[in-house]
Amino acid sequence: MPVTWIGALNNYAYPVNLRNYERAQEFPGFFEMAINGDRRSTIEFETHYTENAPRYMTAFFEVVFWKLYSQKGRRQTGTNRIVDYVRRNGITSKQLWNAVVQFVASQNITTLRDIRNLMGLKSDVLAVPLTFPSLSNPELIPMIDKQVAIWVNTNFVVHNRNRVNQLIPFAMNYTSLRENDFPAYLHWVAWCQESAKKLTDLTESRWRARDVEMAVFTAQRNESILNVLP
Numbered sequence: 001m002p003v004t005w006i007g008a009l010n011n012y013a014y015p016v017n018l019r020n021y022e023r024a025q026e027f028p029g030f031f032e033m034a035i036n037g038d039r040r041s042t043i044e045f046e047t048h049y050t051e052n053a054p055r056y057m058t059a060f061f062e063v064v065f066w067k068l069y070s071q072k073g074r075r076q077t078g079t080n081r082i083v084d085y086v087r088r089n090g091i092t093s094k095q096l097w098n099a100v101v102q103f104v105a106s107q108n109i110t111t112l113r114d115i116r117n118l119m120g121l122k123s124d125v126l127a128v129p130l131t132f133p134s135l136s137n138p139e140l141i142p143m144i145d146k147q148v149a150i151w152v153n154t155n156f157v158v159h160n161r162n163r164v165n166q167l168i169p170f171a172m173n174y175t176s177l178r179e180n181d182f183p184a185y186l187h188w189v190a191w192c193q194e195s196a197k198k199l200t201d202l203t204e205s206r207w208r209a210r211d212v213e214m215a216v217f218t219a220q221r222n223e224s225i226l227n228v229l230p
Contacts, residue, residue, distance in 0.1 A: 002202045008215035013037045016069040030058040057093040085120030100132045124179040142192040142213030151220040165190035
């Protein structure tokens with residue numbers, strides 16, 4: 001039954017070359033990773049981030065560029081905007097890391113806004129600020145993006161079978177996920193945590209909430225089917 005999930009996770013691919021950031025030379029020791037994009041190399045990037053983010057703001061800048069990498073029209077300008085805001089306002093890595101840790105401990109809209117404010121994001125977007133908590137604790141917190149939201153909206157009824165934690169559809173009223181999608185995000189987090197436990201039991205391999213999300217992301221992008229878990 002979990003073979004489709006295993007296949008999707010094994011096929012996960014999100015290659016990113018951090019060296020392509022146009023201002024990489026401003027940050028010695030960072031923006032040096034060329035990430036193949038499979039699960040193993042992605043975990044290496046997660047580890048690099050968690051080891052450096054409490055002390056170096058540049059680790060957060062790398063995550064922003066990584067998250068925006070597939071958006072060629074935005075990855076440079078979007079990263080530059082956040083870099084310039086943080087530098088201009090003297091935001092420290094400790095401030096942002098503490099907000100991320102608080103969000104992992106209690107996922108609520110107030111702490112999300114704290115993260116967003118420290119980044120200088122004026123619109124009530126979800127995807128980029130919620131990437132920090134996910135990469136800091138992939139055991140518990142999956143990422144969210146439009147690919148995942150589309151999959152949820154298409155599949156939530158069938159994949160709510162046999163579940164304590166239920167998915168609900170994302171509103172998706174804007175070109176990006178916004179605060180009115182936050183309730184659906186919370187359901188997504190709980191559903192991924194439950195799915196990770198089920199898949200760990202079924203496969204005898206350790207699944208994280210982030211692994212569930214990576215499998216869903218891959219299935220949506222590749223137009224493949226994920227079987228309903230028992």
